[in-house]
Amino acid sequence: MNINTKIIGLDYEVAQNIITNDDLSNILDTSDEWISTRTGIKKRRVISGEETSTTLGIKAAQKVIKRYNFDVEKIDLIIAACSAPEDIYPSVSCLIQSAINAKNAVCFDLRAACAGFIYSLNTAKAFIKSGVYKNILIVATDTTTKFTDWEDRSTCVLFGDGAGAMLVSATEEKEDDIIGINALADGSCGDYITLKTHGKNCPLVNNSKDNSNTFIQMKGKDVYKFVMTKIPPKIAELMENANYTSNDIDYFVPHQSNQRMIEALAQRLELDDSKVVSNIEHYGNMSAASILVAIREEINNGKIKLPAKVLISAFGAGMTGANAIISLDKNV
Numbered sequence: 001m002n003i004n005t006k007i008i009g010l011d012y013e014v015a016q017n018i019i020t021n022d023d024l025s026n027i028l029d030t031s032d033e034w035i036s037t038r039t040g041i042k043k044r045r046v047i048s049g050e051e052t053s054t055t056l057g058i059k060a061a062q063k064v065i066k067r068y069n070f071d072v073e074k075i076d077l078i079i080a081a082c083s084a085p086e087d088i089y090p091s092v093s094c095l096i097q098s099a100i101n102a103k104n105a106v107c108f109d110l111r112a113a114c115a116g117f118i119y120s121l122n123t124a125k126a127f128i129k130s131g132v133y134k135n136i137l138i139v140a141t142d143t144t145t146k147f148t149d150w151e152d153r154s155t156c157v158l159f160g161d162g163a164g165a166m167l168v169s170a171t172e173e174k175e176d177d178i179i180g181i182n183a184l185a186d187g188s189c190g191d192y193i194t195l196k197t198h199g200k201n202c203p204l205v206n207n208s209k210d211n212s213n214t215f216i217q218m219k220g221k222d223v224y225k226f227v228m229t230k231i232p233p234k235i236a237e238l239m240e241n242a243n244y245t246s247n248d249i250d251y252f253v254p255h256q257s258n259q260r261m262i263e264a265l266a267q268r269l270e271l272d273d274s275k276v277v278s279n280i281e282h283y284g285n286m287s288a289a290s291i292l293v294a295i296r297e298e299i300n301n302g303k304i305k306l307p308a309k310v311l312i313s314a315f316g317a318g319m320t321g322a323n324a325i326i327s328l329d330k331n332v
């Protein structure tokens, strides 16, 4: 029997507080004009109070389960794509499992930074095709603003906080909803985006390197160049393997990192502007969550019309990258 992957659906949750570029210019030497022209971002959501990656992830998971009236006891795996959780353990996925009462699910977190959602989708597809798990909840949640140096104007203006959730199941239907998927990693570029953790050696041995700077540090220009050189050929490979051309793609939803990058990638693909989905203006870079938030929001707004074949593409710290062509049916 041929087992395929069915995308049941998706939903999201974002942090409550909205911070505009003008708000930032009150605490930093920056301006709405600089941020908007260099990045396309106008405002972003930032966590406050009791909000964390886990609480946003739980809300996104609850919403997707409710939207599709999904039997939570059928979920046998939860993958949380969360690269900077508030606690190293327990894992975000275990906390989500407990909150939604998915008592039959095993759980693990996956760290591939902004590419975490597509890496998780790739993993979910492999588990489904091999028959190991049948109903998988992916929760992509990141609250990068908690790990941002709010005095570093070159990074703090870029990020926002949110979570997305997707349910995928095994099906005997002829077509796989994940039409094609690929990924890449290049650890030799690991220093392009870094976030250190705390930790100290045993007092009886030599101290290790000082990790006291626990904020995100980024070489913005190197990241930009990495994306523009490594991602387009990988998308071309994906399209070729699926026997797809740009005409077969209804929408392109890239990771929402920077409007200039979104436009440059779309141009390389020779995609009409009307097919390119961008909501970065309202949210900034929400890391692993960005693609799921953008897809759900644009379905809700009527820009994405279903059924649709959607090309998704993401890249981030590691450096990592991943792309997929997915099929969303009219019930998504």
Ligand SMILES: CC(C)(COP(=O)(O)OP(=O)(O)OC[C@H]1O[C@@H](n2cnc3c(N)ncnc32)[C@H](O)[C@@H]1OP(=O)(O)O)[C@@H](O)C(=O)NCCC(=O)NCCS
Pocket (backbone or CB within 6 Å): 029, 030, 031, 034, 035, 038, 039, 114, 153, 154, 155, 157, 218, 219, 220, 221, 223, 224, 257, 258, 285, 315, 316, 317
């Ligand atoms: C971050 C990014 C927008 C910066 O744009 P850039 O054109 O490379 O800008 P630079 O870093 O060269 O800085 C240009 C100048 O603007 C200044 N600047 C940086 N941030 C600023 C801000 N928020 N407001 C005002 N000025 C700023 C710099 O200090 C620099 O000034 P100088 O020339 O006097 O030294 C761009 O590199 C980028 O988007 N890179 C990709 C980052 C990304 O998406 N990362 C996540 C991937 S998942």
